[in-house]
Amino acid sequence: DAGVIQSPRHEVTEMGQEVTLRCKPISGHNSLFWYRQTMMRGLELLIYFNNNVPIDDSGMPEDRFSAKMPNASFSTLKIQPSEPRDSAVYFCASGVSNYGYTFGSGTRLTVV
Amino acid sequence: GQQVMQIPQYQHVQEGEDFTTYCNSSTTLSNIQWYKQRPGGHPVFLIQLVKSGEVKKQKRLTFQFGEAKKNSSLHITATQTTDVGTYFCAGSGNRDDKIIFGKGTRLHILP
Numbered sequence: 001d002a003g004v005i006q007s008p009r010h011e012v013t014e015m016g017q018e019v020t021l022r023c024k025p026i027s028g029h030n031s032l033f034w035y036r037q038t039m040m041r042g043l044e045l046l047i048y049f050n051n052n053v054p055i056d057d058s059g060m061p062e063d064r065f066s067a068k069m070p071n072a073s074f075s076t077l078k079i080q081p082s083e084p085r086d087s088a089v090y091f092c093a094s095g096v097s098n099y100g101y102t103f104g105s106g107t108r109l110t111v112v
Numbered sequence: 113g114q115q116v117m118q119i120p121q122y123q124h125v126q127e128g129e130d131f132t133t134y135c136n137s138s139t140t141l142s143n144i145q146w147y148k149q150r151p152g153g154h155p156v157f158l159i160q161l162v163k164s165g166e167v168k169k170q171k172r173l174t175f176q177f178g179e180a181k182k183n184s185s186l187h188i189t190a191t192q193t194t195d196v197g198t199y200f201c202a203g204s205g206n207r208d209d210k211i212i213f214g215k216g217t218r219l220h221i222l223p
Contacts, residue, residue: 035213042213042215043155043213045211045212045213048210055210056210091154099160100145100159100160101145101157102157103154103155103156105153105154106154
């Protein structure tokens, strides 16, 4: 089991550019979460999917953020256009309904 | 909305001393989960508590869930340098799978 796989591990981009973060959950897991972590705000839940369907996106900061899960093995988080305040570590996590979620290694995003 | 508060924010202890972090929710939880994040790493699931008053142990770690299912604690006995990291509690309400994380307690061990 390779665990939750996120790519890229690091991303440096210029303000205004589009950024796409990718996540491959563990096979068989039916819940998928996107979190953002900063020193100031801690771990913030952005959006979560259950059986590929977005259930709660109330944590998505604004319309510049969008997330998709076209199938059970892939999800993306897109920021367009990116801003310096979006700099953070973005984690994807997957699990089986409400028991112990497995986190990926994260994507460290820096927007300059 | 649901909020999970965690204290203290930071804790420095001498190696061998005990450590406790506390978690409080504004609403009744269906379960509480605990995670550990090493510096530069990602959160790693430790345990889940479901029942009112439940107590679980993992070696030197003792986890408790309050009777009202609104608070929890993690106690580490005789800390070791390998315990360094940030400990998060995460609570889930009754309606869905969404889990809300506390801000975490960063544990630093003094040699």
